[in-house]
Structures are given as structure tokens and as C-alpha cells.
Amino acid sequence: MASTPSPTPAGGASSNAWMVVRLKVNSDILSYYAISLTGLIAIFILGHWTRRLAWSASRSTGLYPITALTRIIRKGFLRKLSGFTSIGHAVLVAAYVGLNALFSFYRVDSSKAGNYASRFGWMATANLAFVDAGTYTGYFIKGGRIYILQQEDVTAGIVLGFAMLFTVLAGVTLRRMKYELFYIIHLVLFVVIVVTLGLHRPHLEEERALIVTIIIAGLWLFDRLLRFTRLAYNSINNEATIYPLPNGGTRIVLKKPMARARPGKHCYVWLPHIRAFETHPFTIVATEPMELIINTYSGFTGDLHKYANENPGATLKVSVEGPYGTLPDPMDYDKVVLVAGGSGATFTTGLAVDMIQRLSPDSRKQIEFIWATRNSDNIAWFTQHLSHLATHECAPKIALKLHLTGAKTIEKTEMASAPIPRSPSQISTIMESIPPSILENGIETPRLSTQASSIALRERELEKIDTIDRVERIEEVPTRIKGLSLPVIYGRPDVEALIREAVASTSTDQRVLIAACGPNNLVDTVRNTTASCIRVDGPSVELHIEQFGW
Numbered sequence: 001m002a003s004t005p006s007p008t009p010a011g012g013a014s015s016n017a018w019m020v021v022r023l024k025v026n027s028d029i030l031s032y033y034a035i036s037l038t039g040l041i042a043i044f045i046l047g048h049w050t051r052r053l054a055w056s057a058s059r060s061t062g063l064y065p066i067t068a069l070t071r072i073i074r075k076g077f078l079r080k081l082s083g084f085t086s087i088g089h090a091v092l093v094a095a096y097v098g099l100n101a102l103f104s105f106y107r108v109d110s111s112k113a114g115n116y117a118s119r120f121g122w123m124a125t126a127n128l129a130f131v132d133a134g135t136y137t138g139y140f141i142k143g144g145r146i147y148i149l150q151q152e153d154v155t156a157g158i159v160l161g162f163a164m165l166f167t168v169l170a171g172v173t174l175r176r177m178k179y180e181l182f183y184i185i186h187l188v189l190f191v192v193i194v195v196t197l198g199l200h201r202p203h204l205e206e207e208r209a210l211i212v213t214i215i216i217a218g219l220w221l222f223d224r225l226l227r228f229t230r231l232a233y234n235s236i237n238n239e240a241t242i243y244p245l246p247n248g249g250t251r252i253v254l255k256k257p258m259a260r261a262r263p264g265k266h267c268y269v270w271l272p273h274i275r276a277f278e279t280h281p282f283t284i285v286a287t288e289p290m291e292l293i294i295n296t297y298s299g300f301t302g303d304l305h306k307y308a309n310e311n312p313g314a315t316l317k318v319s320v321e322g323p324y325g326t327l328p329d330p331m332d333y334d335k336v337v338l339v340a341g342g343s344g345a346t347f348t349t350g351l352a353v354d355m356i357q358r359l360s361p362d363s364r365k366q367i368e369f370i371w372a373t374r375n376s377d378n379i380a381w382f383t384q385h386l387s388h389l390a391t392h393e394c395a396p397k398i399a400l401k402l403h404l405t406g407a408k409t410i411e412k413t414e415m416a417s418a419p420i421p422r423s424p425s426q427i428s429t430i431m432e433s434i435p436p437s438i439l440e441n442g443i444e445t446p447r448l449s450t451q452a453s454s455i456a457l458r459e460r461e462l463e464k465i466d467t468i469d470r471v472e473r474i475e476e477v478p479t480r481i482k483g484l485s486l487p488v489i490y491g492r493p494d495v496e497a498l499i500r501e502a503v504a505s506t507s508t509d510q511r512v513l514i515a516a517c518g519p520n521n522l523v524d525t526v527r528n529t530t531a532s533c534i535r536v537d538g539p540s541v542e543l544h545i546e547q548f549g550w
């Protein structure tokens with residue numbers, strides 16, 4: 001490990017010699033830092049592949065020790081830890097921060113470095129850049145050599161430092177408020193960072209820094225070009241048919257299929273008529289035809305929903321870019337438990353439909369589909385797919401558990417169905433209260449005025465409270481519509497109990513996949529319950545969490 005030379009008086013030949021030594025020390029530190037980061041990445045990759053090996057060997061007794069070890073580690077690492085995705089995530093961040101702090105202390109002024117490290121430790125590059133800029137600026141000012149700050153390469157370094165600072169600030173503040181503005185600022189600053197990085201250190205290590213910078217810029221440009229080409233290619237002869245859905249939903253169906261698309265993966269959608277310079281990520285619900293279901297927020301999705309209400313069934317120029325996301329193949333598992341909350345059903349519905357289509361009637365695989373939503377209107381978003389699940393020849397292999405948990409739900413259904421539910425926990429069918437989707441029967445969904453639409457959105461805000469808690473009693477009141485019955489349970493699902501039961505009823509040589517998408521508290525429950533269900537002597541249990549944000 002390189003040691004930090006003690007500071008020498010500023011100015012003069014000795015100072016210049018000291019600067020040369022510093023440059024060498026910094027260069028060495030960067031090499032050690034890169035090696036350590038590579039080591040961390042290697043540990044991560046090794047862990048991943050060991051786990052894959054353990055998973056594929058879960059049915060063989062020969063590799064039992066590896067299986068047992070990975071299960072013990074995962075049981076601990078999968079659990080939720082406040083402020084982090086999981087304990088495993090916290091360990092990774094701690095290793096990363098520790099690494100940064102360690103190397104930061106080897107700077108010229110370690111007290112400043114410590115301060116930076118504690119505040120920005122998790123942002124390695126920005127952290128080191130701030131330390132670098134701060135210490136050198138102080139050093140030159142103290143030595144009365146401010147003119148150095150005006151040299152071209154140093155000025156580039158100053159711009160670089162500010163670009164990094166603004167990148168951090170934009171990420172912390174703007175990302176959640178004005179995503180598009182954040183994105184543009186982020187892109188511009190990235191270009192500034194790459195260019196100024198090259199200009200700042202053009203001669204370090206025989207111009208290697210400049211070459212590395214050019215490589216980084218080249219990779220980034222290649223990535224952008226690839227995305228742009230895919231977007232351009234997928235736009236050829238492509239159209240999106242737009243349908244409004246009740247309660248602020250919008251369904252879009254694309255004319256052209258997308259290569260490698262799979263339900264559950266996501267893609268970026270470009271609808272130039274709605275927003276010319278924006279693409280947004282959405283989960284693929286179905287691939288033949290390609291279908292997306294979109295909830296309404298204030299920006300692009302708000303304008304899209306407004307357009308759909310004003311022009312139901314209209315077609316628009318569209319393109320998609322992707323697909324992205326790595327999913328476990330549900331067909332590799334004996335039992336699949338899908339848990340969704342609200343619009344998270346876009347993820348689980350696609351997976352369930354995809355799986356049931358691939359099942360053979362004699363298959364012994366089982367699917368448990370648990371979906372909790374506050375508003376019965378939301379069930380209409382997926383009526384077609386839920387009907388498909390309920391009427392498929394493999395329907396007995398899927399347990400559909402649709403939970404309604406909002407106040408308005410009871411009101412509506414009390415008016416719509418008989419007998420009137422007297423208990424907050426009743427099972428009924430709600431087909432009468434669901435306006436059929438256009439896709440299903442070609443009938444136009446009643447148009448919502450802009451005002452009505454915004455009222456609907458406000459109402460949705462009010463409904464953000466679960467008024468019906470756990471299910472106490474289940475009564476079946478079947479209502480047959482076109483020979484179809486969709487049973488709905490009033491009250492929250494006891495997700496913990498359902499997952500435990502699903503795992504407990506699986507034999508030790510079998511595999512269970514638990515996949516979830518929804519609000520944080522639901523996802524945390526799924527995460528912690530799954531972690532506690534992993535046993536060395538139990539079935540193989542895998543968890544996949546899909547999140548609609550980053």
C-alpha cells in the first residue's frame with residue numbers, strides 16, 4: 001500500500017518535486033482502488049454463479065454442502081433492512097463505502113478526506129473528485145499560487161468537480177420531482193464530466209487517462225447509438241392503439257411484436273404525439289399482441305390518459321426500445337407464488353398468463369396468484385387476462401386470489417350485487433360493476449372529461465387507505481357472466497400466511513418461486529417472509545422482486 005508523503009512547504013523546487021511524488025502516489029492509489037473494486041465485483045459474480053450452481057444442484061445430494069451454505073447466507077441477506085433494499089444490499093454498500101473511506105484517507109489532507117468520505121462515501125467517484133479538488137485548491141491558495149488554478153487542465157478539473165456536484169444534487173432533489181429535467185441535466189453533465197476528465201489529466205501516465213476517457217465516451221456513444229437504432233427500427237410500420245381504462249388507466253396495444261419480448265420484462269415506449277422527446281419504461285403484459293397497461297401520474301402518463309379519454313381506440317405512431325430486465329423462468333419451478341399490489345399486477349398478470357399458456361394439461365406445476373387492489377375498477381384493467389386464466393384448460397392449476405381492500409369497493413358492490421354484503425369480509429363476484437374493456441368487446445368505454453379524469457385521480461388519492469383489513473370470513477356468492485365467475489375476496493390478503501403455506505406444502509425436492517411487485521410495505525413483507533422460509537432442509541425457494549422505479 002502506498003504511503004502518503006508528509007506535506008512540504010508550498011512553493012519552490014521542493015514543492016514541485018513533492019507534486020511529482022503526489023502524482024505518482026495518486027496514480028498508485030487509483031490502481032489499488034481499481035483492483036479492489038474489481039475484487040468486489042469478482043466476489044459478487046462468484047457469489048451469483050455459486051448460487052446458480054447451488055440452485056441447479058438443489059435436487060442432487062452430492063452438492064448438498066454448497067446448497068446448504070448458499071441457503072444460510074440468503075436467509076440472512078434477503079431480509080429487509082431499513083434504508084436499504086435488503087441486508088445483502090447493506091453489506092455490499094458497506095464494503096463499497098469502506099473501500100472509498102479507506103482510499104480517501106490516503107489523500108494529502110486526510111482530515112478533509114475523512115469528512116468527504118463520511119458524507120459522500122457511497123458515491124465513490126464524486127467523493128474522490130471532491131477530495132482531490134478541495135485539497136489541491138487549498139494547497140495552491142495557501143502557497144500563493146492561484147495562477148495555477150487558471151491553467152487549462154486545472155480549469156477543466158474545476159468544471160469537472162462542479163459537474164459532479166450538480167449531478168449528485170440533481171439526483172437527490174430533481175429526480176423525483178421533475179424526472180425529465182433531471183434526465184436532461186444528467187446527460188449533459190455526463191458529457192461534461194467525460195470531456196473535462198480527459199482535459200483535466202491529458203498527460204497522466206503517458207496519456208492513458210485521455211485514452212480511457214475516449215474509451216468511456218465511445219462506449220457511452222455506442223450504447224446511445226444502439227438504443228437509437230433499435231428505437232428507429234421498432235418504429236418502422238408500428239402503431240399503438242390507445243384505450244382508456246377506468247380509474248386512470250390506459251392500455252396500449254402495439255401493431256408490431258418486439259424481438260425477445262417476454263411478459264414481465266419492460267421496455268421504453270416512445271409516443272411522439274404525446275411527448276416528442278421522452279421515452280418511459282413500462283412492463284410488458286402480453287406479447288401477442290404486445291400490450292402495456294399504464295397507471296396515470298402527472299406527466300407523460302397524465303397526457304396519455306387524457307388523450308385516450310378524448311380519442312378512445314385511436315392509433316398513434318409508436319416505437320419501443322428494449323426489452324430489459326432479467327427474470328427467472330417460472331417454468332423452472334414446481335410452484336410459483338405471484339404477489340401484486342395495485343398496478344404491480346401488470347408484472348404478475350403477464351407472468352401468470354405466459355406460464356399457463358406453456359403448461360401441459362398433465363403438468364403438476366401450480367400457480368398462486370395473489371392480487372390486492374383498493375378499487376374494483378382496477379380489476380377491469382386485467383379482465384381479459386384474468387378471464388383467460390380462469391377459463392384456460394389448466395385453470396385448476398392456478399389459485400386466483402383477488403382481494404379488494406378499498407372503501408369505495410364495498411359501496412359499489414353493495415349497490416351492484418345481491419345479497420348485500422353485511423360483513424366487511426365477504427367473497428363475491430364483481431363482474432357487474434366492471435365496465436368491460438374495449439379490447440374485450442369493442443364497446444367504447446365511456447369518455448371521461450379532463451375534469452372528470454382529474455376528479456378520478458383525486459378520488460384515487462383518497463382511496464389510498466385500506467379500509468378493510470384482514471379477511472375474517474369467506475362467503476361465495478357466485479354470479480355467472482358469459483359462463484365466467486371471478487371470485488373476489490374483500491379484505492387484505494394475509495400475504496405472510498399465504499407464502500408460508502405455499503412453501504410448507506411443497507416437498508423438499510421441489511422448487512418454489514415467489515415473485516412480487518407492488519407498494520414497498522407489501523414487497524417488504526414478501527421479502528422477509530421468503531427469507532424466513534428458506535431452510536437448509538426445505539424446498540428450494542427463490543425470490544424475485546420487480547420495482548417500478550429506481
Ligand SMILES: Cc1cc2nc3c(=O)[nH]c(=O)nc-3n(C[C@H](O)[C@H](O)[C@H](O)COP(=O)(O)OP(=O)(O)OC[C@H]3O[C@@H](n4cnc5c(N)ncnc54)[C@H](O)[C@@H]3O)c2cc1C
Nearest residue numbers: 176179280281282283294295297298299300301346548549
Ligand atoms: C422497470 C419499470 C417498469 C415499469 N412498469 C410500469 C407499468 O407496467 N405500468 C405503469 O403504470 N408504470 C410502470 N412504471 C412506472 C412508469 O415508468 C412511470 O410511472 C412513468 O414513467 C411516469 O411518467 P410521468 O411523466 O407521468 O411521471 P411524473 O408524474 O413526471 O412522475 C411520477 C414518478 O415517475 C417517475 N418517472 C418519471 N419518468 C420516469 C422514467 N422515464 N423512468 C423512470 N421513472 C420515471 C418520477 O421520478 C416520479 O417518481 C415502470 C417503471 C419502471 C422503472
